[in-house]
């Protein structure tokens with residue numbers, strides 16, 4: 130067969146490439162998969178072949194989801210384009226129009242918006258209750274409550290709710306339990322062991338771990354994950370092959386990153402709690418939930434530390450006073466970053482409600498990275514001095 134120029138342009142391909150075995154997984158950067166004949170195509174529809182079209186399923190997305198499934202101890206897992214896509218899929222897998230979701234008052238702002246604004250349009254209702262108080266939470270159930278959505282560690286005040294008790298209560302009332310385990314990761318906590326049906330993650334955070342990926346994942350009971358996968362495909366919120374590849378690559382270092390994140394964060398939390406410009410530090414195990422942190426998080430407090438500036442200190446000057454820690458509306462990178470929840474993650478929550486939840490203007494959340502903790506504290510000291518009105522913004526020498 131001799132091809133003309135234009136055909137050669139389209140069809141060049143090194144011979145035998147597919148026979149090589151790369152050490153790292155290849156990226157299946159393809160929108161669809163090739164079939165040699167109609168019998169092979171039929172094998173996809175009978176379930177003997179897994180891949181047809183990347184929006185439905187892709188090997189890299191599966192590779193990443195399998196990794197998280199193994200770490201969380203689930204039956205199955207499905208990757209999604211973002212944490213919100215994973216939350217949407219998990220939620221729609223469990224609730225129908227006319228049914229209601231019950232979730233903590235301090236739930237992540239994006240989830241709050243999804244539940245109150247978007248799912249409301251589908252006829253799905255939502256009720257909020259204080260997750261720290263099992264009795265109050267129990268009183269918020271309605272006959273239509275079908276899903277209880279929880280978070281392992283709350284944002285930004287980093288409280289750990291009594292999850293096994295809440296999950297048991299939800300199961301008794303016939304509700305499906307979904308836990309957002311983004312802040313804890315399976316390194317610290319595995320909510321499926323406490324009775325959750327599904328776990329969701331913003332893999333954008335610790336699972337991928339380097340601040341260069343937007344991804345999500347749903348893992349847990351097979352029947353719900355199967356439905357979540359169908360929803361991900363139908364809504365077009367699948368994870369792209371390259372992002373999945375990056376996320377799977379990041380996942381391999383989860384243990385070592387989390388261990389160092391936790392050590393550094395505990396040290397930063399202790400240091401902040403002695404600083405005169407700081408009115409209060411929120412860190413699991415330090416400020417509250419001492420026993421729960423031991424039983425639920427294996428004694429580790431996670432990578433995030435939140436603090437409230439003392440009355441009179443200027444939060445804007447705190448951010449201005451920092452020399453190298455960046456103000457970034459995310460968390461979980463290898464670099465330490467700071468965030469202002471009142472103007473980002475909790476912006477969607479009405480101001481009065483936000484204040485009632487303790488998310489005041491002076492609240493700062495630190496995502497503690499992998500740098501030397503002494504350098505992190507020195508840098509935070511710069512910001513705190515500026516907040517107190519006597520800052521000097523100097524970059525440390527290399």
Ligand SMILES: Cc1ncc(COP(=O)(O)O)c(C=O)c1O
Nearest residue numbers: 211212213237309311331333344
């Ligand atoms: C706890 C939690 N859940 C879900 C999300 C949403 O994840 P994504 O931004 O990947 O959609 C976030 C984002 O910050 C989060 O903090």
